[in-house]
Amino acid sequence: MTEKPETDRRTLLKLAGFGVGMAAAPFAAAAQETHAGHQMAMPAANAAQPADGAVSPGYIFLNPDEAAFVEAFVDTLIPQDDLSAKGTDLGVAIFIDRQLDSGWGNGDRMYLQGPFQEGTPEQGYQLKLTPNQLVRVGIADVNDHLRASKGGASFDTLEEADRIAFVTMLEAGKIELPSVPTRTFFNTLFQLAMDGFFADPIYGGNRGKASWKMLGYPGVGEMYADKIAEWRNRPYRVDVPLSIQDLS
Secondary structure: OOOOOOOOOHHHHHOOOOOHHHHOOOOOOOOOOEEOOEEOOOOOOOOOOOOOOOOOOOOOOOOHHHHHHHHHHHHHHOOOOOOOOOOHHHOHHHHHHHHHOOOOOOOOOOOOOOOOOOOOHHHOOOOOOOHHHHHHHHHHHHHHHHHHHOOOOOHHHOOHHHHHHHHHHHHOOOOOOOOOOHHHHHHHHHHHHHHHHHOOHHHOOOHHHHHHHHHOOOEOOOOOHHHHHHHOOOOOOOOOOEOHHHHO
């Protein structure tokens, strides 16, 4: 075993240059987030799950090899530390699985008839693959690359330090995947992990409202107009953030 590297919650934010300011608006991918020029659809009816640990542990879309990859990926981005549990314990992998199985994952609101041409980053998503196909093919590409270069190892079997190094290379586009653009694959999976960590717990991730408590985010109360005078020029703090389920 290699010595455990010093990783903390900032690993999640530093990998793709995000800061805490971004995290102050933690809405699910199913809300107002857009993905490469397409509004992300609400999760399918069977994708919305009870909050705070009540989510079924079973996977709907991911097969066992893909689930092992996603679990290792989210735990690399969100390692356990003194601020919160690791990503899998917070339901982030379950969130990703449910999103990939949703209308968004199946590309229900994407134009996928072609022609397909390489576009600029400003033009958004240009692939003929649906988001869940992109993730599935990308995972296979990564594991094939590792098996060829690491003596049969798959991503989930790598030591933590090696996983961090490999994810960093993926983010930088230093590894060329044969079937999908590396940066598109990484950014899609990274964004899903971010959404799962910061979204309302009703979608399967952010179990126990861990990220909201970490940031001091008060939740999804309808209005805070009555708090303005009392909290003027001071950070607004609550003991327990409110989720969608708390208000329903």
